[in-house]
Amino acid sequence: MSAPLTSLDRPNSYIGRSVPRPNAKRLLAGRGRYISDLRLPRMLYAAFLRSPHAHAKIVSINTDEARALEGVHLVAIGADLAKICAPWTGTLDHFKGMTSAPQLPLPLDRVVWAGQAVVAVVAESRAIAEDALELIEVDYEDLLAVVDIDSARDAGGPVINPGSANNTCFRAQLDNGTVDDAFAHAAHVVEEEFSFGRHTAVTLEPRAIVADYDPAAGALTVHHATQTPYQFQDLYSRHYGIPEARVRVIATDIGGSFGMKLHVYHEDMAVVGLSILLGRPVKYVADRIESFVSDIHARDHRVRARMALDAKGEILAMDVLDLTAIGAFSTYPRTSVVEGNQVIRLMGAPYRFKNYRASLEVIFQNKVQTSQYRAVGHPIACAVTERLVDMAAAKVGLDPFAIRAQNFIADDAYPQTSPTGYRFEALSHQASLKRLHELMNYDGLRAEQADLRKRGVYRGIGIAAFVEITNPSPAFYGVGGARISSQDGAILSLTPSGEVRCLISVTEQGQGTEAIINQIVADQLGLGQEHVKVITGDTEVTPHGGATWACRGAGIGGETALQATRLLKRNILEIAALILQEQPSALDIIDGELVDAGTRNQRMPISEIARIAYFRSDTLPPGTQAQLTVSHHFAPQGYPFAFTNGIQGCSLEVDVETGFIKMLKHFIVEDCGRVINPMLVDEQLRGGIVQGLGAALFEECRYSETGQLVNGSLADYLVPMPTEMPDIVIAHVETPTADTVLGAKGVGEAGTAAASACVLNAVNDAIAPFDATINSIPITPVKVLKALKRF
Amino acid sequence: MSGFDETLLDDADETVRVRFIVNGRKVACEVAPRETLVDCLRNTLELTGTHAGCEMGACGACLVQLDGRAVHSCLMFAVQADGAAINTIEGLTESGVIADLQAEFHRRNALQCGFCTPGMLVNAHELLLQVAQPSREEIRDALSGNYCRCTGYEAIVDAIDAVAKARSEGGGAT
Numbered sequence: 004m005s006a007p008l009t010s011l012d013r014p015n016s017y018i019g020r021s022v023p024r025p026n027a028k029r030l031l032a033g034r035g036r037y038i039s040d041l042r043l044p045r046m047l048y049a050a051f052l053r054s055p056h057a058h059a060k061i062v063s064i065n066t067d068e069a070r071a072l073e074g075v076h077l078v079a080i081g082a083d084l085a086k087i088c089a090p091w092t093g094t095l096d097h098f099k100g101m102t103s104a105p106q107l108p109l110p111l112d113r114v115v116w117a118g119q120a121v122v123a124v125v126a127e128s129r130a131i132a133e134d135a136l137e138l139i140e141v142d143y144e145d146l147l148a149v150v151d152i153d154s155a156r157d158a159g160g161p162v163i164n165p166g167s168a169n170n171t172c173f174r175a176q177l178d179n180g181t182v183d184d185a186f187a188h189a190a191h192v193v194e195e196e197f198s199f200g201r202h203t204a205v206t207l208e209p210r211a212i213v214a215d216y217d218p219a220a221g222a223l224t225v226h227h228a229t230q231t232p233y234q235f236q237d238l239y240s241r242h243y244g245i246p247e248a249r250v251r252v253i254a255t256d257i258g259g260s261f262g263m264k265l266h267v268y269h270e271d272m273a274v275v276g277l278s279i280l281l282g283r284p285v286k287y288v289a290d291r292i293e294s295f296v297s298d299i300h301a302r303d304h305r306v307r308a309r310m311a312l313d314a315k316g317e318i319l320a321m322d323v324l325d326l327t328a329i330g331a332f333s334t335y336p337r338t339s340v341v342e343g344n345q346v347i348r349l350m351g352a353p354y355r356f357k358n359y360r361a362s363l364e365v366i367f368q369n370k371v372q373t374s375q376y377r378a379v380g381h382p383i384a385c386a387v388t389e390r391l392v393d394m395a396a397a398k399v400g401l402d403p404f405a406i407r408a409q410n411f412i413a414d415d416a417y418p419q420t421s422p423t424g425y426r427f428e429a430l431s432h433q434a435s436l437k438r439l440h441e442l443m444n445y446d447g448l449r450a451e452q453a454d455l456r457k458r459g460v461y462r463g464i465g466i467a468a469f470v471e472i473t474n475p476s477p478a479f480y481g482v483g484g485a486r487i488s489s490q491d492g493a494i495l496s497l498t499p500s501g502e503v504r505c506l507i508s509v510t511e512q513g514q515g516t517e518a519i520i521n522q523i524v525a526d527q528l529g530l531g532q533e534h535v536k537v538i539t540g541d542t543e544v545t546p547h548g549g550a551t552w553a554c555r556g557a558g559i560g561g562e563t564a565l566q567a568t569r570l571l572k573r574n575i576l577e578i579a580a581l582i583l584q585e586q587p588s589a590l591d592i593i594d595g596e597l598v599d600a601g602t603r604n605q606r607m608p609i610s611e612i613a614r615i616a617y618f619r620s621d622t623l624p625p626g627t628q629a630q631l632t633v634s635h636h637f638a639p640q641g642y643p644f645a646f647t648n649g650i651q652g653c654s655l656e657v658d659v660e661t662g663f664i665k666m667l668k669h670f671i672v673e674d675c676g677r678v679i680n681p682m683l684v685d686e687q688l689r690g691g692i693v694q695g696l697g698a699a700l701f702e703e704c705r706y707s708e709t710g711q712l713v714n715g716s717l718a719d720y721l722v723p724m725p726t727e728m729p730d731i732v733i734a735h736v737e738t739p740t741a742d743t744v745l746g747a748k749g750v751g752e753a754g755t756a757a758a759s760a761c762v763l764n765a766v767n768d769a770i771a772p773f774d775a776t777i778n779s780i781p782i783t784p785v786k787v788l789k790a791l792k793r794f
Numbered sequence: 795m796s797g798f799d800e801t802l803l804d805d806a807d808e809t810v811r812v813r814f815i816v817n818g819r820k821v822a823c824e825v826a827p828r829e830t831l832v833d834c835l836r837n838t839l840e841l842t843g844t845h846a847g848c849e850m851g852a853c854g855a856c857l858v859q860l861d862g863r864a865v866h867s868c869l870m871f872a873v874q875a876d877g878a879a880i881n882t883i884e885g886l887t888e889s890g891v892i893a894d895l896q897a898e899f900h901r902r903n904a905l906q907c908g909f910c911t912p913g914m915l916v917n918a919h920e921l922l923l924q925v926a927q928p929s930r931e932e933i934r935d936a937l938s939g940n941y942c943r944c945t946g947y948e949a950i951v952d953a954i955d956a957v958a959k960a961r962s963e964g965g966g967a968t
Contacts, residue, residue, distance in 0.1 A: 023900050023901055023903060024900075024903060027899075027900055027903070027905060027908065028896075028900055029908075030905055030907075030908025030911055031887075031896040031899055031900055031905065031908070031911055031915070032843070032883070032884075032887045032896065033841075033842075033843020033844070033882065033883030033884050033887060033912045034843065035842075035843070035908050035909070037842075037845075037909065039845075039846075040836070040842035042837075130826070130828070130829075204943075205943060206907075206909075206943060207845070207847045207853060207855055207907070207909040207910050207941060207942070207943055208845065208847070208907070208909045256907070256908065257907060258845070258907050258908075258909030259906075259907045259909060259943045259944060260907075261943070290849060291847070291848045291849055291850070512906070512907055513905070513906030513907035513908060513944055514906060514944075515903070515906075682902075682903050683903060686903050686906065686945060686946075686949060689945065689946030689948055689949070690906065690943075690944045690945050690946045691946075692946060693945075693946035693947065694943065694946075716848070716850060716852075717847075717848035717850065717852040717853055717941070718848075718850055718852050722941055722943070724937075724938050724939075724940075724941060725933075725934040725937040725938060725940065725942075725947040725950070725951065726934045726935055726937075726938040728934075728946060728947050728948075730948055731946060731948060754946075
């Protein structure tokens with residue numbers, strides 16, 4: 004890494020500096036432009052009638068009365084949209100043998116989860132559309148519903164997809180080393196079965212879309228609250244047969260996404276089709292109950308795992324079975340098997356052992372689909388591994404810090420390949436562990452815990468190390484045939500006034516993408532931050548790229564911006580050299596001024612270069628063509644993923660009378676490589692941790708025996724609120740990736756990856772004096788009391 | 795227009811005239827009895843800074859200041875607000891009364907997607923009008939009905955705490 008990237012004492016050294024987000028002031032003034040705010044001329048509103056059954060045949064649908072209602076423009080059933088929309092199938096080639104049934108915007112003859120959209124109404128207002136829904140009659144014939152992992156796997160039980168032999172979507176096996184031998188010769192074996200409840204993203208702004216098809220131009224514009232506008236441009240083009248260049252997807256401000264808003268939803272596809280049928284803009288915003296029954300859910304895993312150790316506490320082997328139940332379909336286009344795949348591949352990632360075996364079974368059931376949501380698979384792999392490590396520590400008689408220190412891959416032993424097949428470039432588990440020990444005053448917490456126990460106060464201390472997948476290459480989706488880009492593109496211009504405009508394919512969901520791109524461009528060009536404008540989220544304007552998912556914005560988007568800026572700077576210096584009769588290498592740019600590279604003496608503002616190039620090209624030497632706009636793409640090469648690592652710790656108190664858990668303090672030491680904006684990184688960690696704490700303690704989509712979601716509202720589904728959440732103490736270790744100049748890796752999922760594991764270990768630590776254990780997330784008061792045999 | 799079937803004009807089409815003072819200006823509009831205040835503000839008056847999150851009073855995204863108090867505009871019909879003085883994020887911004895809160899939220903990045911932010915600010919504003927120097931616990935308690943999925947809340951608590959201290963020291967408000 005070149006030193007200037009971290010030197011904060013020179014002008015315009017924005018990389019590594021905590022600067023506020025330039026685009027946040029609009030949001031603070033209530034001037035955000037969310038899709039749910041958008042109103043277009045002649046816009047109509049869609050509403051959907053949803054299935055009350057988890058599994059049923061559609062016998063008949065009567066829409067006559069609804070069609071007759073004043074203000075209703077269109078009532079569409081499955082067959083209407085099937086005529087214009089090509090079906091989609093949520094499989095990828097690199098998941099060998101996986102199956103999933105074809106999907107359409109609205110079903111033709113069968114519903115497969117309670118809440119599935121069945122009929123669409125488009126009307127002059129949402130209220131009229133909802134009135135019309137009440138006039139529709141659907142005759143269903145109930146089918147047996149499959150609502151849990153066990154009944155889904157029952158031989159001879161109901162099969163969800165006709166034509167399939169069973170409810171299996173996908174199976175995978177990993178087997179490395181000599182697992183049976185390691186267990187046969189182990190001094191200690193720890194084993195546990197874990198369960199992880201379903202939860203969901205609960206973005207504060209629900210899903211929102213406005214599709215606007217112009218039949219005169221044969222062009223479709225979709226204003227879509229999504230992370231991935233290019234992916235949807237491609238999908239709308241291919242499924243509705245509209246040339247790609249005539250499909251524009253605009254993703255403006257978005258009220259949270261966290262992975263949830265990058266999947267194809269039946270309603271969203273339907274809205275596009277409805278706009279095509281009507282030739283008018285059609286808007287759909289999910290209400291909260293619709294969000295709960297139609298947004299993707301995540302997790303829903305049952306994991307049986309065991310770990311073998313020698314007499315000194317050296318980990319020898321892990322053996323894992325992960326059963327996970329998705330919906331009746333695999334989600335498109337990223338599938339619903341990535342989470343399970345990452346669970347079995349992230350197991351044991353921080354540790355040195357070589358013997359590993361895992362089976363993954365992904366199962367269909369009659370619930371809404373699960374798919375990628377913040378920290379895909381990480382919380383499960385982390386909780387299983389770290390709980391087993393704690394159980395092993397107790398069995399061997401080691402402190403949780405000591406067993407980890409003994410078993411971590413040494414910081415100087417990289418590169419390493421894990422027994423699950425991941426290649427790690429450079430991680431810092433040892434340094435992070437050491438730092439966490441100081442940060443949380445571990446010895447002090449243990450002393451306090453011992454004192455309080457004498458007084459009947461049960462505090463728990465938990466730690467959990469993690470590895471996070473960031474900066475994905477085409478190995479993630481591209482190799483499976485998905486048209487999901489792993490590269491990004493940027494177009495950078497020096498404007499006639501000497502400012503810089505950057506159009507870039509990574510997108511903003513509030514994490515600060517535009518801010519860090521701004522910092523990188525300003526830093527690398529040598530310009531005040533206020534003179535750089537970053538534009539994102541419009542396929543008509545910004546170049547095609549992966550956009551934002553899997554923690555790729557800083558590492559890949561940032562490198563794209565860095566390389567593009569260096570090209571623009573080279574071009575500016577070439578023109579400046581001609582004007583000043585110098586060699587380009589003798590010049591530099593500082594704070595918007597051309598300077599002598601050696602003395603830093605000012606020669607000319609870059610605005611003057613721009614003025615001459617744009618308006619007085621006649622004064623440049625003959626044959627000179629100033630190139631003050633550059634376009635540049637960057638695709639990650641080298642390691643398939645830039646893995647990051649870190650460790651979390653927490654202190655909490657369990658009320659053994661009520662089962663309530665009070666979070667006292669949370670700690671994280673994290674290594675995301677080069678930190679571009681420390682404040683934004685810390686806020687990603689805090690937000691991610693709190694999302695993980697929600698999963699650990701509160702959040703679960705609860706279903707009845709008939710497959711009805713029973714807590715689909717924000718009064719019934721508990722999310723973490725300010726009162727229950729602790730303050731979070733943060734420290735960093737920086738191990739930049741050598742695959743890029745910038746050296747940045749991702750950070751958005753690190754908090755969520757280990758927070759629930761940390762709490763699981765801490766709660767078990769707190770109730771250890773009662774010989775009680777808990778192996779199920781969320782850890783509700785009822786589960787605590789049951790473990791304590793008080794309920 | 796002949797042939798119009800009068801029976802199609804059912805109750806849902808009937809509107810009621812309501813009058814408010816919104817962000818300091820007199821406003822009159824025709825609303826359906828079933829229209830909530832948040833829908834009226836957002837759709838009829840185009841004040842889209844107020845957001846609908848849960849539509850049942852649990853998330854705080856729709857908070858507005860109504861006759862001086864923070865009120866869930868999703869739990870109130872527009873007709874119920876007839877005669878009220880309402881301030882939304884747009885009005886509170888223009889009048890400058892929360893400028894110090896907004897600046898501190900910005901400085902500390904106490905927002906990400908920004909969808910909860912107007913409601914957070916309305917509630918923080920009310921808290922600081924009632925309690926000059928709230929403790930961190932009191933701040934967290936006051937925000938217990940404001941859901942934020944992005945931040946983890948700590949920066950929001952820090953920002954409100956800092957503004958409370960600056961206001962108490964006098965001259966801190968900008």
